[in-house]
Amino acid sequence: MRKTLVLAGVFALLSGALPAQAAAEIQAVTANVTHDPGNGTFSLTVQREGRTVVSPSPVGIRTAAADLTSGLREVSRSTRTVSENYRMTTGKRLDRTVRHTETRISIAGAGNARFDLVVRVADDGVAYRYELPEATDVLSEASAFSIPANANAWLMPYNPQHENRRFRTTAGGASAGEYGNPSLFEVGQDFVLLTESNVDGRYAGSSLRHTGGGVYQVQLKDQRVAGARIGPWRTVIVGDLATVTESTLVDDLAEPSRIADTSWIRPGKVAWSWLSEHSSPSDFERQKVYVDFAARNGWPYVLVDEGWSDKWVPELTRYARAKGVDILLWFHWNRLDTAAEREATLPLLQRWGVKGVKVDFMESDSQVRYQFYDAILADTAQRKLMINFHGSTIPHGLARTWPHLLTMEAVHGAEQLPLPDGNPIQPFTRNVVGSMDFTPVSLEVGPKVTSIGHEIALPVVFESGWTHFADKPEAYDRYPEALRFLDQVPTVWQQTELVNGYPGETAVFARRNGERWFVGGIAVGGARTMTAPLNFLGPGPWLVETIRDNGRSDVTRTSSRMSASDTLSVQVPANGGFAAVICPATEGRTTCYNSIPQVPATSLTITPTNSVTAKPGSTFEVTGSFTVNSIRPVMDVVLKPTAPEGWTVAGNPVTTRLLRQGEVLSGKWTVQVPVTARSGGFEVPIAAEYRVPDFPQVHVAKAVRGLVPLTGQAYVSDLPFDSATNGWGPVERDMSNGESGGGDGRPMSIAGTTYTKGIGVHAESEVVISLGGTCRAFTAKVGMDDETTSPGSSVFQVVGDGRVLQQSGVLRTGDAPLAFNVDITGVQVLSLKVTDGGDGKNFDHANWAEAHIACNA
Template sequence: MRGTLVLAGVLALAAVSGPPVIAAPAAAGDVTADISRNPATGIFELTVQKAGRVVLPASPLGIRTATADLTTGLRETARSTRVVNETYRMTTGKRLDRAVQHTETRISLADTGNARFDLVLRVAPDGVAYRYELQAATDVLSEASAFAIPGNASAWLMDYSPQHENQRFRTTAGGAALREYGNPSLFQIGQDFVLLTESNVDGRYAGSSLVHTGGGRYQVQLKDQRVLGARIGPWRTMIVGDLATVTESTLVDDLADPSRISDTSWIRPGKVAWSWLSEHSSPSDFERQRVYVDFAARNGWPYALVDEGWSSQWVPELTRYARAKGVDILLWYHWNSVDTADERKREFDLLQAWGVKGVKVDFMESDSQSRYQFYDAILAETAQRHLMINFHGSTIPHGLARAWPHLLTMEAVHGAEQLPQPNGNPIQPFTRNVVGSMDFTPVSLEVGPRVASIAHEIALPVVFESGWTHFADKPEAYGRFPEALRFLNQVPTVWHQTELVNGFPGESAVFARRNGDRWFVGGIALGGARTMTVPLSFLGSGSWLVETIKDGSGRSDVVRTTSVHSSADTLSVPVPENGGFAAVICPVTPGRTSCYQPIAQVPDTSLTVTPAGSVTVTPGSSFEVTGSFTNSSMRPLTDVELKPSVPAGWTVTGAPVTATVLRPNAVLNARWTITVPANVSSGGFEVPIAAEYQVPDFPRVHVARTVRGLVPLTGSAYVSDLPFDSATNGWGPVERDMSNGETGGGDGRTLTVAGTTYAKGLGVHAVSDVVISLGGTCRTFTASVGLDDETTSPGSVAFQVVGDGRVLGETGVMRTGTPAAPIAVDLASVQVLSLHVSDGGDGKNFDHADWVNAHLAC
C-alpha cells in the first residue's frame, strides 16, 4: 500500500428491520464487509465491496463440529466491536516496521439447540478476514466457508499438492477444472483483485485447500477429516485492492499471533552460498564446502548452507573454519530425522556445540494438524537454542514469521530446484510471495534451462523477497559474470519499504525495495524484447544517483551504467527476450560516484593451541592446554576473549584471558589446566579453544582450534553401549540395539538376520562407517554380521573391520537371507577402529545391515 491508510470509525450497524448487516467503512481503502442472514436458506453470508463495487458476492459461513452443525438455523445472541491498533517489528518481509489498524466485530451465534460460537470479523484497508471461535474445544469436521467468485473473473491458480510446488497458471474462476487448488489464489474481478489465503494456522487446527465446486464457488476444504480439540480457527483471509495493494499487503502477518520471542538480536537474515542445485554430490565433500565458504567470505555473504549429505565427521571443523572467516554454517535435515523431542534435543544440542547457526528442514509435505504440531514444536525448540530455520517441502506462510521471527524463509514454490522455465516468475510476486518470504533459490546463471536473460536472473532477489536468499549457482559460474556478482553482493535481504512499480501477473513485474537510504529495483518480463519503464515517483526529493544493470550482448555479463535523476523522471531500460534489469539508487552527495558499498572482510588472525597432537588421559587426571591468538591484520580488534570449552563435568583452572583492544600484530596468550572426572566415560573428546572478538560490520567473530584426546577403553563392552567418534549412514542414523528402520532415530525393530533375533548390536544402512577411538588398549573385536530381515526386497553388502586405516577383517558380499557370519579380529595397538559397510556393488537400496553382538575386549 502507498502511504498510510487509516481506518475511520467503527463498524456501522444497520438500523433497519430485516437481516442483520455489518458494514466496516475504511476511509482510504474503501473496503467494506457485510454479513447477513439469507432468509431463504437461513445461512449467514459474507459480502465484500471495494469502493462500492462487489468483489466477493454473498458467500456462506459456518462450521460443523462433532457435536453440532453450526451452518444453518442460527440466531445472533450478542455483538461487540473494537478497533485493533498494533505496531510490531519483523525480522523479514516487505518492510520491517508494521502498523495494524483493523475494525473487529464479534458476533455470538447459537443454533436451536443452543450450541454457540463466535464469528469474528476483521476489516482492514487492504482486506477482510474472519474466523470461528468455539465456546469449548471440540473436534471440527468441516467448514461451510466458501468464496463465490464471479465466473468470468481472471484467476491465477495452482493445483493443490501438500508441498505447494506446482506451477501456477492463468484461467477464469468459472472455467477452472472442478478440483483442489492451493492457497494463495488470485482473482481479478473487474478492476479489483482479491487474493484468497489463510492466516494464523498452527497445530491447533489443520491447513486447507480451495475446491472449485462449479460456477466460481471455491469451498474451503480442511486437510484433516477431523481436526482434534479445536477451539479457535484460522483467519479466512481476503486481500482486496489494486495490484499494488495486494502485493504490498502485510495482512497475513497482521492477523497472526504476536512474536513469542522477546530478544531477536541473534536473528540475522542474509545471503547464502548453496551448492546442492548446481552439484548434487557436493554437500558430502568437505573440501568442496570449504570452497563455498571461501566464496561467501570474499563476497560478504554471511552464510553457507550444507545440504543433504553432510557428515558429522567434518561439519565441526567446517564450522570452525567458516566462523573464523565471518561465515556461519546452516545444515539440512529431513524432517523425519528430527520429528521426535528426543531427536531434536540430540541434534540441536549438537549443533549448538558445533556453532551451527540454523537449519533447513525438508519434506514435511502435509497440511495436517499433526504436521502443524511438528512445526509448533520445532519452532519452539530451535528458538530456545538460538537456531534460525528455513522450511522446505513445506506449507505456505501463514504468519508464522511474526509469531516466530527466527523463521527466515519457506519454500512452497515452483522454484529453481524444479529447473523451471521463466514463465512462472512474473506470477509469484503477485501470489505466493505476497504471503511471506519465499525461498525460490534464485539466480541460475549456468545451471538450469538458461532461458531467462542474465539480467532477468539477477533481478530475482529484488523481485522475490526472502529473509535468507540461497543463491542457486556455483562460485565458478558467478565468477564468470563478475559485474552480475558485484550487484548480487550489494543486494540486501532486509527491506524497510516495498513498492510495486508496475507489472501484471504472468507478464512482467517491477519492484522497488528500500534498505536504509538505498533503493533496489528489479524488473523481469516474459516474451519478446521490449523497453521496460520505471516511474521514479517512489523516490524522495532531490537528485538521485541511478546505477542501472542490464543485459549485454547474447548471454554475456551484464553492463552497469550511471545517471542522475529526480522523482519526476522515468527510467527506461531496453531488455531482450525473457529479459530483465536491476538498479541501485542512492541520494546524490558530494564525492559520491557509486551507490555500491565496500564488501566487509574479517581481519586476518591466527590461533595456535597445544597440545598440537592427540592427548591420552586417564580418569581423574589433569593436563595443560595453551592458546595464542594473534591479530595479524592492520585493524584493531575489540572486546577480545580467549577461553577453552570442556565437556560437561570437566573442570578448568584458570580464567578466560581478555583484551579491551588487541592492536595490530599484538598477541594474547593463555594457559589452563583441565581436570578429567574420575567417572569419565571412555572415548575420544575435544576441548575447543576459542578467541572471540568484535569488529565493525560483523556479529561477534569466533576463531577456534581444538585439542583432541582420548580416554582409553578398559575392560569389555558392547559397541552399541559406547560413544562413537563419528557415525555416517546411508539411510537415517545408525541405530543402537535395533535395526536401521526408516530415516528417523529410534524407529528400528528387533535385530533379525535370517530369522534369528538378537538383543545387542548396531543397525546400519550402506554406505556406513562407525568410528571409535581405542587408544591401543583393546585386544579383540568380535561380532556376527548380516543383512536384516526388515526390508521388502533383497539387498547386498560387504562388511569390513578397519584399524588405523588397515583392513583387519572382511566378509565379502553378503545377501539378504544369509545367516549371520562371525567375524573376529586382533586389535593389538590399534588406535582407531572403523566398522565399514559398503553396498555390495549394486547400489544401496534395501541394504539394511546388522553388526550383532559387536563386542570389544580391552
C-alpha cells in the first residue's frame, strides 16, 4: 500500500496531515510525496487546485557510499513554516516576502544509509533538495519530472553558455536529448517552469534530459560531485502564466545576502560599444564619445569591452567620473580565475575608480566553475566592485546571496543577431529566474526586422539590473523620440505585472518605479492591435503617454487621460511593439517625463603639470584648486591626493560644506616616496569629490605623473610594466604565451633552446617600461616559441621614446634566436613591440628571452 504525504502550504503545518482533497481545496499548489514499499522508492506529485501538473516523479540520490534511489523507508518527518522578508537590488520587485511550508522527511536505505528529503511548498510552486548527513561524493540523482506528453513546451537545447534558441514543441514530442533550465510547459490551464535554485560550488549544475514520454531527468554536469552534503533546490514554478512569470521562487529559495551594506550597489543603464563597432573598445577617443553620450542622456555607466588598455583606462575613468558617469570593464574569466590574479587586479581597478566588471566565457556548469563563481563574487564584493556574468550559467538565486551581481547573460541575445520570434519567449522562460543581459534596442545594428517600437519596448519587457544598450550614440541620436523614452526607462522596479501575452507570440508587461508605470509590449508576426488593460493602476486619473511606431523613421508620442478601468489599444506593424509611461494626472502636469540630470560645470587645476622624477626616499609637493563654474552650488566637497600604494602624503584633505559659483577650494600636500619604491611610472591623482542632487557622488580628478628611475640591472620580467597589450591572453613573465589564461604558458623555447627568464607574448603586442633616462643597454634573444603547432611569424621592435632603435626581419617558427643588443642611453620610455610577419597573427607566440636592462647606479 502506497503512503502519501500531502504538503500544502502553511495549512499542512497548522492542520496536521490533511487528505489530498481537503488540501487541494485550501491551497492552490500541493506536493504529494509517495512511498512505494514494494520497491522502496519515493516519488513526488505536484498539483494545482486539484489538477495534476507533474505526475509521480522519482526522487533519490546516488553517492559514492550508497544507492539511495530504491529499497528506501521513511524514518521520520517534521514540518515548519519558513517566513522571511528580504530586499533585492535588482529583479521584478525589490521587496520580497517568503511564506513556505517546509517538510523534512528522513529516509534510510540499505545499511541504514540516510538522507533527508526537504520539500518546500509555496503559492507559486514546489521545490525539494537532498541533504546528506556528511559530505560525500555524489554520482547522480534519480530526480525527474513527468510532464503530460501532450503539454506544450518551450525548450532550449542545452549548451554550457545557455545561448541556444528556445523553440516550441510538446513535452513528449521533443527529441530525446538534453535541454537547459529553465524549461516551460503548458499543462491544460496551468503552466510549469522547471529549473534549479541555490546552486553554488558545493555542487554542480544540471540539465534536463528528455528520456521520452514527457519525462525529464535531472542530469548533473559532473560525473562526480566532490564533497557534497546539501544539494540545490529542484524547483517547479506552478500557476497561471502571470503567476509563473512574476514568480520570485528561485530567489526565495536562495541563501540570504552576504553583503550587509548595499549602498554602493547601483543598477542602471549602460552605453556599450562592442556590438555596434567591435574594434571600438580599443579606442580611447571613441570611448570618450560614449561617455559624453551617456552623460548627456543620464545613463550612469559605460562598459568598455574586450580591447581596452591599461594605458588609458585610468584617464578615461577620470574623464567619465567628472561627468557623472562610471566605467565598467570586460574581462575574460581566466584573467581572474586565480586568487593571485584577483588580488593583483581588483585593487588596481578600485584605484582607477572602475565600478564593476563584466566577466565572460565561463561556459561550464561544472562544480569547479561554480567554485570560481563563489570566489570571484566574494572577492568583488570585498572590493565593492559590481559584476555581470557573460558566457555564463543561468541565475540560480545568486543575486539574492550576492546583490552586487547586477545581471547575467545565458540567453540567445542581441549578440547572436536574433530573429524576433524568440523575443516573446524569453520573459516567460529565461527572464523568470533572474536578470537577463539581452543587450537590447538594436536600431541600426543587427537584422532590423523588428519595428522601432518593438525594440524600445524590450528594456521594459526584459528585466536586467544593468541594461547594456546595443547600438552606438549616432544611431540613437537619429531616433530622438525613441531616445527620449530610453532616457526615462529605469532598471529598478518596485512592482512587475504581466498584462497579457503568450510565449512566442506577444508579451505586454507593466513595471513600476516610484509613482511611474512603464509599459512595454512586443509581438511577432503580422500587424495587429495590441491591448493593455490598465487594471494594475490605482484609483484616480492617470496621464498615459504612448510611444508607437511611425514607420522606420522614429516613434511618436501621444498623451491621454485614462483610468484603471480603461484598456490601452495600439496598432502595431509586423514584428511591432509599443511602450508607454503612466503617471498620476495631477493638476498642471503635461508629461510623465523627468528632466535629465547633469553635473555642474567645475574645473580642477593641479601642479606640477610636468612629469616628476622622484628617486626612492625623496619628496615632492603637489597642489590642487577646485572651482565651481555653474550657478548650482555643490555640497560636501573633499579635495585630496591619493598616493601610490605604500607611499605617504603629508597634509590633510581640504573640505567645505558648500561651494558656490566662482568659489575656489585649494590644498597643498607633500608626497613621500619610500626608499623601497619600485622603478617605473606613477600617478598621484588629485580629486575633488562632492554631492549634488540626482548623483550619489561626483569625482573630478587629474593626475600628477612621474617616474621613479630604474637603477642597476634587472630582467624585464622582474620589472613593473607601465602597460602591456597582447594579441592573445596576457603577457607572460618567464614563460611562453601559452593559451588565453594567465600563467598557462610553458618554459620558453626557441629552436630547441630553453630559457628561464624573459617575457612570452603573442602578436600584436607591446610592453611599455619607463626608464627615466638612466639606462644604457637592452639585450635579449628573440624568436618564435616552439610551442606553436603551425608556422608562426613575427617582427620584433625595440622602440625608445617613439623611435625604432632595432628591428628584426621576419622570424618564423624554428628559426634560430636573434640577439638584440641595443643602446638605450637617455631613453625615457622603452617599448618592446611584436607585430605579425605579414600572414596574420595566428600562432604568433613570440619570446623576448633573457630580456635584460642595464642602468647606471
